[in-house]
Amino acid sequence: MSEIKENFDRTEKIGVVGSPSSTAGLNIDILGTAVKKRLVGSLSVFHYTQDGEDHYAMGQITEVQMQNVWTQDPTMRGIIRQKGRVDPITERQDVHTANMMVSSVFSDGSKGIEPSSLGTVPATGTSIRLLDQSTMESLFTNYRDEMFYLGNAYGTSIPMPMWLKHFGKSQAGSGGVGEAYHIGVFGKTGSGKSVLAKMMVMGYAQHPSMSIFILDPQGEFAGDLAEASPLRKILVERLGRNVEIYDLHNLVLDDKELFKRILANSGFFEELGIIMDTNRYRAANEVLKALQPKKRSAKKGGLSSFGIDTESSSPSGSIPLHQAHTREAFDRVWDALGLEQVQNNIYTSKDTRERLSLNYETADPDEFYERWRKVANLFSYEHKVRGVKIQDLVKKIGERQGNTIIIDFSENNIPPDTYWNDSIRFILIGEFLRTIKSEAEASYRAKQLLNCLVVIDEAHRLAPREDPETEDMNVVRNSLIDAIRTTRKYGLGWMFISQTLSSLHREIISQIRVYVFGFGLGWGTERYALTDIIGGAEDAIQLYQMFRDPQSSLGERTYPFMTIGPISPLSFSGTPLFFNALKYPDEFLRMNFE
Numbered sequence: 001m002s003e004i005k006e007n008f009d010r011t012e013k014i015g016v017v018g019s020p021s022s023t024a025g026l027n028i029d030i031l032g033t034a035v036k037k038r039l040v041g042s043l044s045v046f047h048y049t050q051d052g053e054d055h056y057a058m059g060q061i062t063e064v065q066m067q068n069v070w071t072q073d074p075t076m077r078g079i080i081r082q083k084g085r086v087d088p089i090t091e092r093q094d095v096h097t098a099n100m101m102v103s104s105v106f107s108d109g110s111k112g113i114e115p116s117s118l119g120t121v122p123a124t125g126t127s128i129r130l131l132d133q134s135t136m137e138s139l140f141t142n143y144r145d146e147m148f149y150l151g152n153a154y155g156t157s158i159p160m161p162m163w164l165k166h167f168g169k170s171q172a173g174s175g176g177v178g179e180a181y182h183i184g185v186f187g188k189t190g191s192g193k194s195v196l197a198k199m200m201v202m203g204y205a206q207h208p209s210m211s212i213f214i215l216d217p218q219g220e221f222a223g224d225l226a227e228a229s230p231l232r233k234i235l236v237e238r239l240g241r242n243v244e245i246y247d248l249h250n251l252v253l254d255d256k257e258l259f260k261r262i263l264a265n266s267g268f269f270e271e272l273g274i275i276m277d278t279n280r281y282r283a284a285n286e287v288l289k290a291l292q293p294k295k296r297s298a299k300k301g302g303l304s305s306f307g308i309d310t311e312s313s314s315p316s317g318s319i320p321l322h323q324a325h326t327r328e329a330f331d332r333v334w335d336a337l338g339l340e341q342v343q344n345n346i347y348t349s350k351d352t353r354e355r356l357s358l359n360y361e362t363a364d365p366d367e368f369y370e371r372w373r374k375v376a377n378l379f380s381y382e383h384k385v386r387g388v389k390i391q392d393l394v395k396k397i398g399e400r401q402g403n404t405i406i407i408d409f410s411e412n413n414i415p416p417d418t419y420w421n422d423s424i425r426f427i428l429i430g431e432f433l434r435t436i437k438s439e440a441e442a443s444y445r446a447k448q449l450l451n452c453l454v455v456i457d458e459a460h461r462l463a464p465r466e467d468p469e470t471e472d473m474n475v476v477r478n479s480l481i482d483a484i485r486t487t488r489k490y491g492l493g494w495m496f497i498s499q500t501l502s503s504l505h506r507e508i509i510s511q512i513r514v515y516v517f518g519f520g521l522g523w524g525t526e527r528y529a530l531t532d533i534i535g536g537a538e539d540a541i542q543l544y545q546m547f548r549d550p551q552s553s554l555g556e557r558t559y560p561f562m563t564i565g566p567i568s569p570l571s572f573s574g575t576p577l578f579f580n581a582l583k584y585p586d587e588f589l590r591m592n593f594e
């Protein structure tokens, strides 16, 4: 007898296949011995024969129902109402049935254990058993090295096997899917999605060939991977990865357009009374021209691009952005802003121009320098340890296998004297998105397929479904949508972490292949969005709705999740799976790294 058969025979029988059943969902009659068990969420298994070979089908029980037809009789109802119970009828005549969603099938034939599918419905009376760990292990012997654990099957203590495959080609001992895909981790605040995303990242980090790039707006990842943390130790010492964390103390911006956009949004021009978007952008243009005058053309005889004689009014030469924080650079800009031609370029109407001129005359340049310096510091190397440009950081994606790069954009890491707010954060993340996309394109042109996962938190804020309020946010949204549309074929997949489904841009949701849903999306508009994704699988939605809010549970907190997509050998048919996340970090590390 095969090992699997032996293990299977030892498992506990909980019911039999009932009628009506179909390949989409089985109706199970629960045995009397099992009605007092917690069955919802349990992994169950049955054996049947298909094409002359032994087959084992597994799935989760999504719903248990009870019916007692005798107690529905009006006379009996009357008696029960008076006596409370009628012994031969109440409880004894209860019939418990359950729904089982088959998620994977394996055949045990001449070639050993192989994936198969449910091509027929097993006969009524076929035993349904509770899947135990040893049966599971014997089914997945061939895949043991690839297994990774994120949680236990919902409501049980049986670890649910997962596989987090890299995006490269399959190599010995490391199954790759050969193409990138996008992942979405959703759940309301406190549902445990950031922790789950971290665990998934650790799973992907097991592949030495895969690079991981994390845009970390709240510093969640950076915090857990700080020097000497247990997670970092595993990444570096055990998995041999190169882990680098950067924040604004290191980042040096150097793009002219970025400079203009940040300056235009920094309040610098508002203080001069330049309020409208268009005028602020024009002013920013003028500032850049003053900093970096175009080379004088021979024909025009000494006119700089902003129409003045550079010989007399501005020191020759261009000031690079990383020097823009100096007083000398500011003075040059300030002088330019006082010039009539420059003011003409900002405002075409006489009234507004005169107002600007008046504001300028009465302004205190020292105060303006303070503002200027804070913006310009984003572009400077001064006082920065390991100063590095966005392009150079993004290059690391394809530069060395096993790179894990984290960019911490959190508030608590802002260097003093640096201009910072939410809108700058967005602009910077947008810049990363744009750069990541062009890096992926470049490596594709060089016939190199990336094998990279980019993790992005707060996706709903970066790519909202509603049109964003500002043009800057719109640019970020478009960059993200554009990037996810195109980068997949370059071997670059994205993991989005978001608190909502309903307010995340549709394009992003529709591009996702692996969905993970934590607590909090079962009602209202979120439920509509969820139903949209998982189709009419009502059973699955009902089980999902039974999830409790981890934040309001009394005893030990559990963090339940539903997942859809190719993430587990238990579900290659795309049916939803349900699990409770492992306790993080202890249990998680013990299960996967000890």
Ligand SMILES: Nc1ncnc2c1ncn2[C@@H]1O[C@H](COP(=O)(O)OP(=O)(O)OP(=O)(O)O)[C@@H](O)[C@H]1O
Pocket (backbone or CB within 6 Å): 187, 188, 189, 190, 191, 192, 193, 194, 195, 196, 499, 559, 581, 582, 583, 584, 585
């Ligand atoms: N698997 C887990 N084991 C132990 N604690 C957990 C687990 N998952 C989450 N927690 C704890 O629950 C809290 C909330 O988790 P987490 O930050 O992941 O939620 P979130 O859904 O990302 O919330 P937000 O959207 O506000 O960031 C944290 O304090 C975290 O430590």
